[in-house]
Amino acid sequence: MLPRASTFRTCACRRLPTKRHVLPLNQTTRFYSVDAEKLDYEALKKQRRTEWKRRQGTQSFLDHLIINVRGGKGGNGCAAFHREKFINFGPPCGGAGGRGGDVYIMPTKELTTLASITKQVRGQPGSSGSGTWQNGRAGEPTIIKVPLGTVVRELGPEDTRRALDEWEQEEEDLKGMEAEDMKAKMREKRWLHFPGSADDNNGRDAFLEAEKVIYKEERQRRLAARKRALEPLSFDLDKIEELENPVDAPLGVRKTEYLGHLIAHGGAGGVGNTHFVTNDNRSPKYATRGHDGERRTYMLELKLIADIGLVGMPNAGKSTLLRALTGGRAKSEVASYAFTTLNPVVGVVRVAADGTFEGSLRPIRTFDETRVEEEQALAALDAIVDPNEVSLPPAEEPSVRAGHEFDLLETSRFTIADNPGLISGASENVGLGHSFLKSIERSLALAYVIDLSAPAPWDELQVLRDELEHYQPGMSSKARIVIANKADLLGGGGDPEAVEEAKAKLQRLEEYVRENVQADRPLDVVPVSAKFSQNAAKVVRLLNGYVQEAKAEAGAEAEAEVKVET
Numbered sequence: 001m002l003p004r005a006s007t008f009r010t011c012a013c014r015r016l017p018t019k020r021h022v023l024p025l026n027q028t029t030r031f032y033s034v035d036a037e038k039l040d041y042e043a044l045k046k047q048r049r050t051e052w053k054r055r056q057g058t059q060s061f062l063d064h065l066i067i068n069v070r071g072g073k074g075g076n077g078c079a080a081f082h083r084e085k086f087i088n089f090g091p092p093c094g095g096a097g098g099r100g101g102d103v104y105i106m107p108t109k110e111l112t113t114l115a116s117i118t119k120q121v122r123g124q125p126g127s128s129g130s131g132t133w134q135n136g137r138a139g140e141p142t143i144i145k146v147p148l149g150t151v152v153r154e155l156g157p158e159d160t161r162r163a164l165d166e167w168e169q170e171e172e173d174l175k176g177m178e179a180e181d182m183k184a185k186m187r188e189k190r191w192l193h194f195p196g197s198a199d200d201n202n203g204r205d206a207f208l209e210a211e212k213v214i215y216k217e218e219r220q221r222r223l224a225a226r227k228r229a230l231e232p233l234s235f236d237l238d239k240i241e242e243l244e245n246p247v248d249a250p251l252g253v254r255k256t257e258y259l260g261h262l263i264a265h266g267g268a269g270g271v272g273n274t275h276f277v278t279n280d281n282r283s284p285k286y287a288t289r290g291h292d293g294e295r296r297t298y299m300l301e302l303k304l305i306a307d308i309g310l311v312g313m314p315n316a317g318k319s320t321l322l323r324a325l326t327g328g329r330a331k332s333e334v335a336s337y338a339f340t341t342l343n344p345v346v347g348v349v350r351v352a353a354d355g356t357f358e359g360s361l362r363p364i365r366t367f368d369e370t371r372v373e374e375e376q377a378l379a380a381l382d383a384i385v386d387p388n389e390v391s392l393p394p395a396e397e398p399s400v401r402a403g404h405e406f407d408l409l410e411t412s413r414f415t416i417a418d419n420p421g422l423i424s425g426a427s428e429n430v431g432l433g434h435s436f437l438k439s440i441e442r443s444l445a446l447a448y449v450i451d452l453s454a455p456a457p458w459d460e461l462q463v464l465r466d467e468l469e470h471y472q473p474g475m476s477s478k479a480r481i482v483i484a485n486k487a488d489l490l491g492g493g494g495d496p497e498a499v500e501e502a503k504a505k506l507q508r509l510e511e512y513v514r515e516n517v518q519a520d521r522p523l524d525v526v527p528v529s530a531k532f533s534q535n536a537a538k539v540v541r542l543l544n545g546y547v548q549e550a551k552a553e554a555g556a557e558a559e560a561e562v563k564v565e566t
């Protein structure tokens with residue numbers, strides 16, 4: 001029985017928000033106005049966010065991946081005979097199948113992790129040939145886009161993680177079959193027959209001859225593939241390459257497009273029955289199927305190419321520093337809870353001859369927390385500052401501006417990578433672990449970022465150094481500078497006692513660095529405030545110096561190697 005109309009009305013009303021469900025405004029205000037409670041609430045919120053982020057981090061951070069790549073399958077050949085008005089029995093006219101598409105790999109700046117890359121990549125198949133001598137269309141190439149800085153390594157024949165090649169796979173499929181069944185199955189995989197002539201073909205000498213030739217060719221193909229597999233491919237995708245088309249090419253000549261590195265060839269197309277015409281056999285009724293594409297397995301490993309790598313504990317202000325140095329161009333997330341940054345982010349610092357860097361010309365506002373909170377903060381700011389009441393002095397126009405104008409001034413640039421936070425025990429996979437350090441393994445220099453406002457910043461430094469050494473012995477010798485961040489929190493707003501205390505703390509840190517953390521060359525210690533871009537110019541000058549120095553050293557080494565070889 002249908003419910004009465006009044007029943008519907010009651011249900012609908014129940015779903016509507018009533019006054020009871022909405023918290024009165026004064027009630028929430030009262031809750032926040034209690035300071036102790038608010039503090040607890042804030043701490044709890046931060047802790048929950050940290051936990052949430054850490055869990056997310058373990059799922060989304062991806063710096064190595066194994067992918068199975070298969071070139072496109074070739075299209076099948078066609079067994080057909082020409083038919084036309086007044087020609088009832090025309091000649092064989094089956095076209096060949098198209099080639100399967102090749103698979104390429106290409107670096108791109110748009111990606112920063114391997115998370116979006118599919119593990120099984122199949123090239124596009126070629127289309128089959130058809131009657132009237134029509135050959136099939138070749139498969140389009142497939143391009144796998146990976147982040148810049150990915151190292152591609154093919155797994156060798158002994159590696160158990162490698163996918164089986166087409167012959168090994170066939171062997172596996174035929175295991176345990178009777179010899180007759182096996183033969184039939186192998187034939188079925190390779191041959192196509194004109195409708196109704198399969199049995200007839202199998203008994204013909206011409207077909208058996210053709211089969212022998214096809215198997216011989218296949219054996220040669222298999223030998224070549226096995227030989228090639230003994231030398232696995234390996235290359236670094238550390239720069240974006242472009243094909244230069246000749247400038248004097250005649251009009252109308254197609255420009256060749258850069259597709260990247262070829263990692264799996266597509267299979268050849270099958271041949272049509274026209275291919276098998278001989279003097280003895282004028283109307284062959286069989287064609288071959290397309291070949292499978294190459295099957296290869298690759299290990300992708302992400303190693304970002306940044307000249308400088310920032311290493312620091314969570315919340316030390318690494319992301320804030322990156323944003324300050326790049327003028328907010330590098331969009332690294334900043335928030336007051338730990339593990340805000342989950343993936344390494346690379347930014348570019350552009351420097352002029354007089355030491356001005358582009359970031360200093362772009363005033364940035366660094367917001368904490370999420371976008372919602374950012375909007376709330378802005379709204380609160382607007383409520384306090386009434387633009388009509390406060391007459392701000394007109395901002396001075398800088399003589400140069402960031403953006404395109406800086407192109408004329410720029411004399412050097414370097415890249416800098418912000419990393420997730422490193423904590424004690426990261427080598428035992430505590431926090432986000434330390435595998436992300438792989439991304440800065442090839443950096444020219446490392447910079448420790450520590451929180452100077454912490455009670456014992458030197459302890460932080462020791463932990464960072466130990467974790468670097470745990471990750472790779474000798475890696476800490478790449479560190480050149482200790483950036484003591486959050487210096488603005490010391491000094492107590494100009495209180496002489498607090499200033500003295502801050503100076504003493506900095507001195508103690510310097511002493512500690514000199515005595516305990518020293519590598520083979522002295523480490524610079526620079527107090528900065530990333531949030532307010534204080535002393536950032538000095539940091540940029542020093543970092544730029546290390547990069548130039550390291551590049552010069554690498555250049556000298558390469559030259560020496562060339563000399564030895566000659």
Ligand SMILES: Nc1nc2c(ncn2[C@@H]2O[C@H](COP(=O)(O)OP(=O)(O)OP(=O)(O)O)[C@@H](O)[C@H]2O)c(=O)[nH]1
Nearest residue numbers: 314315316317318319320335339340341421530531
């Ligand atoms: N007062 C002050 N606060 C800062 C400074 N630098 C960063 N902060 C604040 O410190 C908090 C953490 O900054 P982040 O840049 O996210 O720190 P992080 O090292 O990237 O942290 P993770 O990504 O979690 O490893 C934020 O609330 C920043 O506003 C600074 O120089 N002075």
Ligand SMILES: [Mg+2]
Nearest residue numbers: 318319340341
């Ligand atoms: Mg960060």
